[in-house]
Amino acid sequence: MxxxxxxxxxxxxxxxxxxxxxxxxxxxxxxxxxxxSMSVPAEYKSLIEEAGNTCPEVSPNLLAALLTQESGFNPKAKSPVGAQGIAQFMPSTWETHGIDGNGDGKRDVWDPEDAIPSSAKYLCTIAEDVKDVPGNKQNNMLAAYNAGSGAVQKYGGVPPYKETQNYVRSINALANPHQGGxxxxxxxxxxxxxxxxxxxxxxxxxxxxxxxxxxxxxxxxxxxxxxxxxxxxxxxxxxxxxxxxxxxxxxxxxxxxxxxxxxxxxxxxxxxxxxxxxxxxxxxxxxxxxxxxxxxxxxxxxxxxxxxxxxxxxxxxxxxxxxxxxxxxxxxx
Missing domain, CATH: 3.90.1720.10 (endopeptidase domain like (from Nostoc punctiforme))
Structure with missing residues (x-):
């Protein structure tokens, strides 16, 4: 679309x-x-709308923006460091946080029906991990998705990593293009x-x-x-x-x-x-x-x-x- x-x-x-x-x-x-407007491929729209309401810290627009940033909605994406699928899970993270979103008995990182709800669930998990960190809770959650909850806790907010700071800015810009100051x-x-x-x-x-x-x-x-x-x-x-x-x-x-x-x-x-x-x-x-x-x-x-x-x-x-x-x-x- x-x-x-x-x-x-x-x-x-x-x-x-x-x-x-x-x-x-x-x-x-x-x-x-x-x-x-936030553009989402038609085949993923209902998945994102449903998964984007998993917890209060996640919205469909934010989830769509994250998937845009991670893979451009490419379910076969693989990064040079080994991140996999539409949500770019590392294998170890998928092993811990991947879910069987479509109920077919398999947890497949390459299947958007599993990876998209897994991404939303993981965002909610790390939002809980960093809920007591000062600052903007959504920014802290996104930073933790990129750099890990430990880094956000260590620095008391978005860590001073250029990659992570650009990551948070980019997703916010995509998700909320006409909001803010x-x-x-x-x-x-x-x-x-x-x-x-x-x-x-x-x-x-x-x-x-x-x-x-x-x-x-x-x-x-x-x-x-x-x-x-x-x-x-x-x-x-x-x-x-x-x-x-x-x-x-x-x-x-x-x-x-x-x-x-x-x-x-x-x-x-x-x-x-x-x-x-x-x-x-x-x-x-x-x-x-x-x-x-x-x-x-x-x-x-x-x-x-x-x-x-x-x-x-x-x-x-x-x-x-x-x-x-x-x-x-x-x-x-």
Whole structure:
């Protein structure tokens, strides 16, 4: 099930065709718009709605956001460190917390009918583990899912691990894209600062998992093609956009999908330089983001082996949407 957007790349269409149509409709401004919602594949909707009410600390939106972050709803996902299935359980955790959700007599980590309710039950279990820890209970629960209850208890809240802090921010952005403090879209001045920051990084190497609010950094292992970013100092696509908008005083989540959730969909004819351009087949499968600079071009960090550069918007076939980053006055985790 797709999120609602005014322009999507349909079957058989190409990004070049879509961009050409949009340019004809609005000068040099590609047009994508409509309201953002938490998009869930139809086959998992009832499972998530039911499991998302397992305990007060868990909601269907939060559970859907967690599954988006963990696997992009891929029931066959397997991480380099051995996490398995749609909810990315480690084998030892599954052994202890996996349940037979569909009553077929088996506890199968690869079966969403088992893994999704198991994920909700595990969230409720760790929420109980960290219930006495100070701070936001939901953030503490999510942090414990990522880093373990012991780490949350040790640090008295979300631990000072960048991965865990980004994880919590990303899930919150996906689950609650229009909730929280005072929010408004980035203005033209902030957009200009972000573009200038991105331009200053042209030529910087691509690094899978690389880049943060301070600038280029070594990345992580591994990309879908097996590329290891640990030996490369640079940016991946969302690391670049995160950095650029940090310079403009706007904090973005770490992943492209979460940045889409944290952006305001652009109305037809109103795309401006500085807006973020997203690629994927649905809101939950967004895999790439760039910064629009006008005339059908963007600045992006394309893939391993390349550098930050100017790219045409039809560089990929699956142009999905354009969004304008949202500034908010919420306190950081």
């Amino acid at each position: 797709r999120g609602s957007t005014a322009v999507l790349v349909g079957a058989g269409a190409t990004a070049a065709v879509v961009v050409a149509a949009l340019v004809q409709a609005a000068g040099d401004d590609p047009v994508v718009g409509a309201a953002l 005072s929010r408004k879209a980035a203005d033209t001045g902030q957009a200009a600062i972000a573009i200038s920051a991105a331009k200053g990084m042209i030529g910087t190497p691509y690094s899978w998992g690389g880049g943060n609010a301070s600038g280029p950094s070594t990345g992580t292992c591994c990309s879908p093609s097996g590329q290891d970013g640990k030996a490369v100092r640079g940016f991946d696509c969302s690391g670049l956009t995160l950095y650029a908008y940090a310079k403009a005083g706007i904090t973005l989540p770490r992943t492209a999908a979460a940045q889409y959730a944290a952006s305001e969909p652009v109305k037809p004819g109103q795309v401006k330089p500085g807006d973020l351009v997203f690629y994927g087949t649905s809101a939950t499968s967004i895999h790439h983001v760039g910064i629009y600079v006008g005339n059908g071009w963007m600045i992006d960090a394309p893939r391993p082996g390349t550098q930050v550069r100017y790219s045409p918007m039809d560089t990929m076939r699956d142009l999905f949407a354009v969004g304008r980053p949202i500034a908010n006055n919420n306190k950081e985790i």
